[in-house]
Amino acid sequence: MTPQQTAITAGLTLPEFGSxxxxxxxxxxxxxxxxxxxxxxxxxxxxxxxxxAPTGSGKSAVLDVHVFAVAVTHAPDWSGPRVPRRLWHVVGRRALVDDMAExxxxxxxxLSNALTEGEDGVLGRAARILHSLSPWTETVLGVTTLRGGIAPERGWQDDPLSCQIICATPDMAGSRLLFRGYGSSVGMRPREAGLLAHDSVLVVDEAHLNRQLLTTAQRVSALAAESPLAAHVQALQVVETTATPAALPSDSAAIGVALDDIRAGRIEPELSQRLTRPKPVTLHTDGPWLSGQTGAAATSAxxxxxxxxxxxxxxxQTPVGVVVNRVASALAVHDLLQKGAPELRVQLIVGPRRRWEQTTDRSKGAxxxxVATQAIExxxxxxxxxxxxxxxxxxxLAQxxxxxxxxxxxxxxxxxVLCPPGEKVTEKFALPYRPSDLEASATWLDRRAADPNGIAPTAILADPAPAEAPSRPVFSEIEPSRAALFSRTSERLVVEPDLTLWLRDGLDPDADVxxxxxxxxxxxxxxxDGIDIGESIALLTIAPPQPHEAYPSTITRLAPMLRGRRSPSVMFIRREDGWEAVSPSDGVPQLxxxxxxxxxxxxxxxxxxxxVPEGTSEVGDVLDPSPEDPALGATHAVGTQGRSxxxxxxxxxxxxxxxxxxxxxxxxxxxxxxxxxxxxxSVRHALQDRGQWETWRLYLGIPEQDSELEARIAVVAGGRSSEAPEQASWVLFSIRHPAVSDDAELSVTxxxxxxxxxxxxxxxxxxxxxxxxxxxxxxxxxxxxELAGLHHDDGKRDPRFQDxxxxxxxSTEPLAKSGHARLPRRQKSFLPCKWRHEQLSAAMLCEAVPGVDPLIVRLVGTSHGLGRGVFPMNSDELLHPSAHDSLRAAATELFDVGQWDAWVERTDVEWGIWGVAWLEALLRSADVSISKEGR
Structure with a gap:
């Protein structure tokens, strides 16, 4: 390390990591x-x-290392290489995704507090550097959660420069890397792929559970590194965490805790205690075993x-952990403990549990x-x-x-350790595992039970647990041609690609919803039963679901319940183009x-x-204030949205x-x-006239005459109820400003x-x-x-768009945005269906700048994530009848002759599909940030 790298004028040095x-x-x-x-x-x-590093060694410190390393290497006078700004922490357990996000x-x-308070200590100095990365935002450290099918948290796609931590499940991260982000809009997908493939590090936790994702990410990293962009913005870095160094290639750079270091006393006493204290094993071969049991046998177990x-x-021995293999088993034990041992405080930890209850449980004391499933592993x-x-x-078991x-x-x-009945494990009792894996584990446990150290981390390092048989014989590598097909995100394929082959160790196509x-x-x-479909969609649009409301499930588990005799009367599915109302009696569409x-x-x-199929309690609505949280201002919400x-x-x-x-x-x-x-x-004045405001004030948790809080609460109402026309269909109180965040709205308002x-x-x-x-x-x-930014909205000059x-x-001169918060009349009243201003912008740029670089035209045309492949309109459909000949010639060359298609393919080859996507993301983020500033 050079002297310049050791002493940083900005005030952070490497030895300060400890502080x-x-x-x-x-x-x-x-x-x-x-x-x-x-x-x-x-x-x-x-x-x-x-x-x-063995379990318990503190691998979650990757978050601390990331934040500190970004602050050090992105300081103004740092002369060495810079580390990626975004860290993706990926793990296949929803509970851990939430834990890492917390x-x-x-x-x-x-860090935000240190910046606000002007601290001079190490946190304050780090916060100032991090804030300077993207000074037009308020971000010091961005945090995003992507898991379990909830409408994905947004914001990170609009901020390519800030230090970010993104906690995700393998499917949510992997699908974004392959231009098919689950839950993402079509326009968002290329930006997400580009930002993941460049200036990011992907940490795959417990990588032995996600070998296919690791393989895919490493392949994408290699492909992204071939782009000329990688000389300036690093391609994706991939890190696997594991407790089994023997599984790594011999030339891998690895850091962690080795068995020799533990035995030789070269680690801290505190860490040594964690790794060496005995964990003796007792095998219960005569029961109880709950998985697969029914009736009296299940009750007895x-x-x-x-x-x-x-x-x-x-x-x-408190707290005591009870870990079973199936959700149904965990629910049965949890229910029995609550009824049969009410003096005990019992917390349930299973993957498909709503975060709202998890938060409430934690507030009730230790x-x-x-009672848990694999979620705690x-x-x-x-x-x-x-x-x-x-x-x-x-x-x-080691986990x-x-x-x-x-x-x-x-x-x-x-x-x-509770063992299934019988001398040989049957599939009935083994699920969700294979009988052969349980038998191999039982043989290993016989050895561990004979050792007083049992399954302490050091004992496992010396006698590793048997690996599960692979779910597939070989792992798949994404081919460049397949990746190129995925990158054409605005083309509607006859069948959407199933990413299982490139994301999952098993070939089971089941996925989270x-x-x-x-x-x-x-x-x-x-x-x-007369649910107002239109007004329900309007309410869901203005107040979309948030992560804490989510009941995680899977397609396989949920679909039969939606088709069964106890199915809901109606349901709404969030699709790329908005909310779709479905009546299960008419058949449930493919999820x-x-x-x-x-x-x-x-x-x-x-x-x-x-x-669960046997559930009898209502799903409820967490928008309702509860006794534990009666105030509108006391939010349980996770992420950027507030309480509603x-x-x-x-x-x-x-x-x-x-x-x-x-x-x-x-x-x-x-x-x-x-x-x-x-x-x-206005609502308060009207209700005061009726003598009813005090009840609502208390219900909403608004302190008396608190004008500051009142100003922060947005009030939105729906249309008229069809059978009660004197009423609005709904009223929403929301402790957040109704800022426009939708890409389409930002573009025009x-x-x-x-x-x-x-x-x-x-x-x-x-x-x-x-x-x-x-x-x-x-x-x-x-x-x-700069040139792309200067022309990205040229197409808005079209007279129809201005109307x-x-x-x-x-208007006296062409507008980029209306002064309305929302345009009261839809685009189709003025413009042809599917007309896009950025398509016209690309043609106008070709006309205005002869010999323009095809990459600039590509960035202008794809500035909203569309046109990645083809645009739906030809030149006649696109242009206003009054368009002059030179513009018509440029549009004809681009969209009728096929120059646009050729340039898309050419720029993909020259810059790489992920490199172009990163450039699109950078340009789009500039547009979004300026738009959010009202400019």
Missing amino acids: FFAALNDGNRPFGWQQELAEFVIRNGRWPEAIV RAQHHARA AREIMAMVQDAVKAG PDVY VGLDLDFAALITDLAPGAA RAGRVNRRGLRDMGPVH TVVGRRLPRVGEGVD RPGETIVVPHDWAATMSAVI VAVTTGRPLAGVADHLRQSLLEVAAALQDEDEALTVR SVSQRVFLADHQRDVAGRARESGLRAGLPEGMLQLL WLTQGKG
């Missing part, structure tokens, strides 16, 4: 291997190929497990018992005093045992990975906040008299008739005032140039981006 880590972790210093990892990343400007959010809050739990609690920061677990494959005496503060941590319960408006009062399904809140299909409360026609509202609910809906309708703005103030086209294009060109400069691009590429923006009233 940085301690500031984020309650004063705890990093372990030696964590410090070594930080040094490796900063010195080399890249991550090692592998992190090898850790990242903690770090983000600490659950009672035996409860008795074992009670014995452990009496022995002072549990005595955790990877990385969750739990510390059991004792473990009762079903027999599972060896690697899974489960990693939650026992996790911090090494106890002398030992007993592990009780999400269910959300909502109180949906009826067509009138007293109409039980796609990552989709969100909204059902009426009174659908009875849950047990312990898990959707909806009041709808035809459905009673808990805690509010029915005549008051109807009165509020009438007031909203009356205010609309009077053309008066809907605000808390401004929340402040009319924006002239020349001003907007000039501002976008300047922002694109500055973004490219901050990203490290050379002058030639900066000029390219739409002004609603036929005209």
